[in-house]
Amino acid sequence: MSVFKALRHDVPASIVVFLIAIPLSLGIAAASGAPLMAGLMAAVVGGVVVGLLGGAPLQVSGPAAGLTVIVAGTIHAYGFAATAAIVALAGGVQILLGLARLGRAALALSPAVVHGMLAGIGLVIALSQVHVLLGGDAQSEAWKNLRDLPAQMAGQHSHSTLLGVLTIGVLLLWPRLVKTSLLPAALAAVVIATATAAVLGSDAKRVDLPEAPLAELTFPQWPDAGPGRIALAVLAIALVASIESLLSAVAVDRLHDGPRADLNRELVAQGAANTTSGLLGGLPITGVIVRSSTNVAAGARTRMSTILHGVWIALFVLACAPLLEMIPMAALAAVLVVVGLRLISLAQIRTYARHRELPTYVITALGVVATDLLTGVGVGLAAAVLMMLWRLVRCDIRVERAEETRVTISGTLAFVGSGRVARVLAALPVGERVTVELNLDYLDHGAFQAIEDWREAYEKSGGTVTVHETHGGWFQRATDGRLGEGKTAPPRRFGSWTQWQHLDRQRRDAMEAGIREFERSVAPLVRPHLAGLARDGQQPEQLFITCADSRLVPNLITTSGPGDLFCVRNVGNIVPPYGSGDDSVGASIEFAVNVLKVRTITVCGHSGCGAVQALRNGAAGGSLGAWLRQSGADFSDCADEEHCVTANVAQQLLNLRTYPVVRDAEAAGRLTLTGLYFDLTEARMYAVCPDRRVREPVT
Structure with a gap:
């Protein structure tokens, strides 16, 4: 992709992310008890440093709600200057972890514990910021905020409450009313609340920035504490920031079809950014899924979008600080209340309930709220281990x-x-x-x-x-x-009917024997998964078009299971061109792209294909011949059967692009077309290169 084409997409995307990052960075700094400039500094460093060095080009980094609780506790214990030093040291730990190639190791932590931790953090943030929204002050501990909440709600309310409620209303309604991503809900909510405060002449507390931002940065000081306590604080920030960043990078990979993330490189970049942010008096930095997903949705193509968003923040703070000082703190608190509650994902709760991991999720979340972050995560890990042991020794009896x-x-x-x-x-x-x-x-x-x-x-x-x-x-x-x-x-997951017949000679019918074997041995293993698919519906990632040959088993050769592939099978894995009169394959393609929202369409041919042999010989007549002629494949330059099968696959990829739904989705970056060749003798898959009509080993 040329630089011009990339900038054409990346500049607008960077502006959208910049508009979201400003209110979130201010709100996170306020919720952490840090100087507001610390949040903005972290956003600038996260955008520029991680953008330049990171292994996940489309991931956007900056101050994150997931670290608010632990940062607030660190500031309360040591002060902000010492916290900045701890952040810088935590960055060094992240760099060492990345250089040791431990990026993947962080993903071994149970997702139920990680998401339970984030849910607990979200609840802590919401409980503290709702007090600010109501015109009061947040307490240092979640249970104190919960204890004082009824009295705060019953007390007299100022303009702060009105502005906070207005902000929440705009945040919830804006995405339903305004579909353009150029006007993000967080920005619209803060702007409307700020304008309302100006019209009312409200005396609500506003953002307070130093007159000379660069001259009044808080530089790090060594904490006044023992080595053990300092090490514990450093490790807490380093590990939580690393896990959140790596999970975010993996999640962002699922949103686009570009290069996959290099997690070790990303970890080194996050460490470099945290060291830089700490030395400049900024908050700790992580990869942030909200800003990252917005970046992808806004059309970003390269890391330039992430870098530019950091540049825009720096320019805006230096040139337009008076505008930021008009923002009511209640509006930022309202943004944080919504952000915190959104960390409690109902979709994740349903997922963990379906997979019987909800107790781990709930125990971790409640542990974070009732104690502190590290204790809560420790309790969650213990719960995950106990659940694992319970499953290991559990058996089903019927x-x-x-x-x-x-x-x-x-x-x-x-x-x-x-x-x-x-x-x-x-x-x-x-x-x-x-x-x-x-x-x-x-x-x-x-x-x-x-x-x-x-x-x-x-x-x-x-x-x-x-x-x-x-x-x-x-x-x-x-x-x-x-x-x-x-x-x-x-x-025994599969077998031929003759095998079942041999095992159950007394049975009248071989298929019946196979079905009974499935119900006895396989059904107990797959029943929970199938029940979940029956309840939640299918959400396959891929439309898999392949031959009806009985020797080819799609789920076997792709090591996939129920719900993974939306399959279309016919003689010769043929895709008739759009408008050819065959509605069956066309209907399947339109359903897969428009309804199921598949991200990949794969055409898979195989060695020894009888349909290709018939096409080469030109001997097929009747309905079979009429069907095969819709292939459109040209075998004049094919030296052998392998090249003919490969040419047929390449032609079907061209036929797919005659469908408007495929062309539109591919142009929008939502769909990828791939070709495969399966060698039955080798039991090996090859990728088909459509341009050269050759096969290459799948790496």
Whole structure:
């Protein structure tokens, strides 16, 4: 992309992000108890330094609400000058982490803990700033703010309350009424509140900036505290800032189709920015998902947008400081109340409830509110570990009664669950035929002994017990005294009908045998995921167009699962050109792009394709021949079958671009077209280069 084309997109995007960053930076500084210039300085440094050095070009960095609580506590304990020194040291720690290539390690932290931490921080911010909005003063601790809130609400209210409520109303209604991104809601809300305050002649507290901003910067001083306390404060800021920045970078990657983020480089850049910000008297810096997503949505193409937004902030502060001093503090408090509450995401709560991680999320959030950030995160991590252990030792037990009694035990069966298994087995009526089906990924000796003791007792009472292992290995090895040897075989996820027929010779129908095998062994594993998809609907990222050949299994060769691919399969993976008269493929394309909002359309051919062979030979007639001729592929320059299949895939990509919905989405940067070639013999995927009609290994 040329510099001119990039600037044509990046300059407008930088202005949009700049307009959002000004009120947020002031509000975060106010909520932290820091000088307002510290927030603006952090925004400038975050834009310019991280923009120049960062590994996530479209990510926008600056002061973040996620660090407000910990910064406020640090300022309260040591003062702002010492906090600036701690921020500079935290930046050094981040640089070391990045140079040690530990960027990915930060992502090992449970997302439920991270988002629970952000939700707790958001609640703390909202509880403190609502007091400012109502014309009062925020307390130092969340529970004190919560305790004093009823009295604050019942007291007399000044213009501050009116301006704060007005600001919140504009923030909520503006996106619904005004669709252009050039007028962000935060800017509109602050401008309207400021104008209203001027019209009313309000005496509400306003932004107070120094007359000479550069001459009155607060420079760092060494904290008056022991090395241990300083190290703890440094690590707290470094780790929280790193995790938030890296999570934001990963999230931003999902919003665009440009180069993927280099997390280690991004971590070094964040460290350099925090060191610079601390030395210049600024707040700590992180990657901010709100500003970053706005940057992408506004059309940014390169890192120039991020850099320019920092430049605009610096110029505005130096040239237009009197305008900033007209802003009521209640308006900034209202912005922070909304920002804080939006950190409590209902979509994330639903996701964690669906994945049974909501207790970790809630415990972390409440821990942050009730204690402090580090203690809350520690409690959340402990909860995550306990949830993990509970899942590891949990098994599912189902009892079905028909001609015989079938007890299906799935999951992990250890000694801690053997009592529950023993109770279920002991409740079975005596003297019956019982099949115990084990669908286990682990079995220890205590649990094996519980089942074996019950079997011996049950058979002595006149019953018959058959133990069947779907995944094979554990129970039989325990019976043979070899329980500690090796691991269980992997679950049987797929197989040919002849395999099921061999396994179930007494069955009348091979497909029925396969279905019953699915219901016994696979269904318990995928049922929670399928139930979530049934409830929430499909949201695939990709339309996958491939051949109907029975040897090609899309989810197998892409290692994907239910809900991941929206598949269209036909003979020859053909996409008839737009307006050719075939509505089936066209309807699928329009549905995928317009309704499902897929971000990728993939055409996948394969070796040994009978459709391509028929096209080369020109022998197909009837409906098959009419269908194949819609391919439009030219095989005159193809030396062999591989080149013919590749040429066919390349032609279908051209046919896709005859559809208006595809052209429009691709031009807007919302859609990417790719071609693939799967070699059945090698079981290997290749990327198709449409221009040269050749295949290259998928890296």
